[in-house]
Amino acid sequence: xxxxxxxxxxxxxxxxGGYVAAIRAAQLGFKTACIEKEPALxxxxxxxxxxxxxxLLDSSELFEQIRHKAKDHGIxxxxxxxxxxxxxxxxxxxxxxxxxxxxxxxxxxKIEWIRGFGRMTSPDTIEVTAEGGExxxxxxxxxxxxxxxxxxxxxxxxxxxxxxIDSTGALSIPxxxxxxxxxxxxxxxxxLGSVWLRLGAKVTVLEAMPTILPGMDGEVVKAxxxxxxxxxxxxxxxxxxxGAERKGDKVIVSIEGQEPIEADYLLVSVGxxxxxxxxxxxxxxxxxxxxxxxxxxxxxTGVGNVYAIGDAxxxxxxxxxAEEEGVAAVEFAAGKHGHVNYDAVANVVYTWPEIASVxxxxxxxxxxxxxxxxxxxxxxxxxxxxxxxxxxxxxxxxADPRTDRVLGLHILGPRASDMIAExxxxxxxxxxxxxxxxxxxxxxxxxxxxxxxxxxxxxxxIHI
Numbered sequence: 001x002x003x004x005x006x007x008x009x010x011x012x013x014x015x016x017g018g019y020v021a022a023i024r025a026a027q028l029g030f031k032t033a034c035i036e037k038e039p040a041l042x043x044x045x046x047x048x049x050x051x052x053x054x055x056l057l058d059s060s061e062l063f064e065q066i067r068h069k070a071k072d073h074g075i076x077x078x079x080x081x082x083x084x085x086x087x088x089x090x091x092x093x094x095x096x097x098x099x100x101x102x103x104x105x106x107x108x109x110k111i112e113w114i115r116g117f118g119r120m121t122s123p124d125t126i127e128v129t130a131e132g133g134e135x136x137x138x139x140x141x142x143x144x145x146x147x148x149x150x151x152x153x154x155x156x157x158x159x160x161x162x163x164x165i166d167s168t169g170a171l172s173i174p175x176x177x178x179x180x181x182x183x184x185x186x187x188x189x190x191x192l193g194s195v196w197l198r199l200g201a202k203v204t205v206l207e208a209m210p211t212i213l214p215g216m217d218g219e220v221v222k223a224x225x226x227x228x229x230x231x232x233x234x235x236x237x238x239x240x241x242x243g244a245e246r247k248g249d250k251v252i253v254s255i256e257g258q259e260p261i262e263a264d265y266l267l268v269s270v271g272x273x274x275x276x277x278x279x280x281x282x283x284x285x286x287x288x289x290x291x292x293x294x295x296x297x298x299x300x301t302g303v304g305n306v307y308a309i310g311d312a313x314x315x316x317x318x319x320x321x322a323e324e325e326g327v328a329a330v331e332f333a334a335g336k337h338g339h340v341n342y343d344a345v346a347n348v349v350y351t352w353p354e355i356a357s358v359x360x361x362x363x364x365x366x367x368x369x370x371x372x373x374x375x376x377x378x379x380x381x382x383x384x385x386x387x388x389x390x391x392x393x394x395x396x397x398x399a400d401p402r403t404d405r406v407l408g409l410h411i412l413g414p415r416a417s418d419m420i421a422e423x424x425x426x427x428x429x430x431x432x433x434x435x436x437x438x439x440x441x442x443x444x445x446x447x448x449x450x451x452x453x454x455x456x457x458x459x460x461x462i463h464i
Contacts, residue, residue, distance in 0.1 A: 003136045005114070007033045009333060010126060010140035012118045012279070015043020017310035017322030018146035019102050024330045025144075026109035033138065034111055035118040035128055040099040041106065043148055045319040048168045051098055053191055055091040056171065057350050060198035064352075072389050082199050084175055091171070114138060120280035123304030142305040142333045145286075145293060146326065147279060149272040149311035156243045157183065157268045163251050164244055164266045167192060173265060177201045181253050181263035183241050185212035187349050189269035190228070194351050197232055204234040204261060206241055206253075213349065217361040217410045219396065224355055224412055227392050274312040298338070299329035307333060321345050344428040348417045353379075353393045356420035359408030359427045365398065372398045372407055375433060375456030379413045381464045382452075383444035390414040395453035397423075397433055404432035404457070409450070419447050433457035 009025045011018045014036035022034040040047055066080050106113055114136060116128040126143065128136045151166040153159055159166055165173075170192040173180075176199045182189040185207030197203040205212065212228075212235060213221045229235055242254040244266050251266040274291045286301045286308075287294040293308040295301055301308050307329040310322035321340070328338025349355040365372045375397040379385040393413030399406050409423030426436055436454035441447050455461045 003134075004139065005033070005112075005136060006139040007031050007112075008140070009033075009142040009144065009330065010035065010138055011144045011146055011326075012120075012126060013043065013146035013148055013310075014038075014041040014102070014113070015146060015148045015310065015322065016045045016319040017148075017326040018043065018144070019106070020323040021144050021146060021309065021326030021330050022111050023105055023109050024327045025333075026111050028330065028334045028336075030142070030330075030334070032109075032111045033114050033140075034106070035114045035116065035126060035138065037115070037117045037131075040096075041102040041113065042095075042099045044150075046098050046102065047095060048171060050319055052091045052095050052171050053167075053188075053195070054350060055094040056087065056195045057191060059087050059090065060195045061352055064198040069389065082176060084173075084199075088172065118279065120284050120286075120306075123284055123306055143307070144326065144329050144333070145279075145281070145301070145306065145308040145312060146310045146322070147275045147312050149317055150275045151269070152271045152273050154183075154268060154270060157241065157266070159268065160246065163246055163249065163264070164268065167267070167269055170196075170265075170267045170269075177264040179204070179261075179263045180265050180267060181206065181251070181261055182267045182269055183253075184269040184271070185209070185214075185235065185237065186269065186271065187213070187347075189267065190233075191350050192267060192269070193233065202234070203232070204263070205236065206239040206255065207235070207237045208240050210237055212237065213355070215361075216347070216349075216355065217357060217396065217408070218363055220355060220357070220410050220412050223393065224349075224351070224353075227353065227412075228351065272311065272317050274314070276312055298332040299325060300332070305333065315342070316345065316347065318345065318347065341428055344424045346420045346424045348420065350417060353390065353413045354416035355410075355412050356416035356423075357408065357410040358420055358423040359406065360398065361408060361410070362398065365407060370407070371401050373401045373433075373457050374398055375453045375458070375461070377449050377452035377456055377461060377464060379446070379449055382446060382449045384446050384448070385414060387444065388414060395419075395449045397436070397450075397453045397457050399433040399454075399457045404434055405430055406433055406436070406454075409453075411450070413446070413449065415446055419450055422447060422450055 008030035011022045011034045025032040116130040118126045179202045193203045240256040253261045292314040299307045309325035311317045324340045331338040346358040378394045380391040396410040398408040406426040433454040441451045
């Protein structure tokens, strides 16, 4: 007979949304457990996504600085070399430190980690199958589903996880490729492409859409495209890949209407899809559309006391979005009022320069018939950016012409990922461009460019 355990609240999945939901539940006094089949907590983001990719991005960025930018600062160094195994060892150490940290937080908050694959067998029970086949029945007064997502696999570009790889494979390439071909010019493809480009690979990006980074502000994308090409990316938009064939250690990539391309590795990065198969959701009456769990404004599935969050419920697949949904869902389960303002959820691309945005793009405002004013300020006129020799890019503020309320903020520039928090705060609290412009920003700092762009909305930027 299977073991049986009972809890006030059980979370299925220990990614950013799931583990944060579990911690918030424990804080609210729930006896809490979290079901996770992987050998470490943290989900895709911590183990094989956000964190390891940023570790490699930082390492490759440092290599790029030493190799190409040190001399501009009067620093003479010998030609550096890359120790790829050491790069991966550092990356793995960063990941282990953080996943161990989540395990510590579970212990601190008295959250039980039930290791295994979870499948709902009723609206208040989940059967957990351990790696060895042992089964445990877990009963819960409340359930939060946070199963996450997986890379999309195209039927004509099947992964072999050796030379035709997904994003996980691109984090573990054992040597600098001679030629990396990336299918998909979105966030993941450009970030991972940046890693290997900086380390010496030739990188070709094939994007079916007319531009890279579809959905982001058009003016920002156009400028970013120009900068990335200057860095050495071979970006080809409007390219439809028809298939790929392994020939030993090479991959021959077929493109409609074009000559085939030979690559050492082919990274297929065309998005992610909700991971909802085989977990018994539909059998329990939970409604799915194209694999996405349907929820109401309280993240409730319409079945029992079952809630769902994160990538599995659709929307932008961002770790910080999932975290906030996890907190909100648990607070709703506790009879409190949860809150997620999707307009204030920032999006970041960790290329260099970085790209960050929050709120609406110009294209979205035009499509909605919303009037707006624009204020822009270039980093070439920012003192700190000049001192850093990082002058590419600009800040762009979009504001309502009547109320001056900030509708969107977009940054292409150094450390945009850090600066976007100011824009998120302005959108969250319905702040105005004047609010940002009248706030004192320390000098000399990069965020002064945000202040100046806000002042430019009002026609009174100081330094341009």
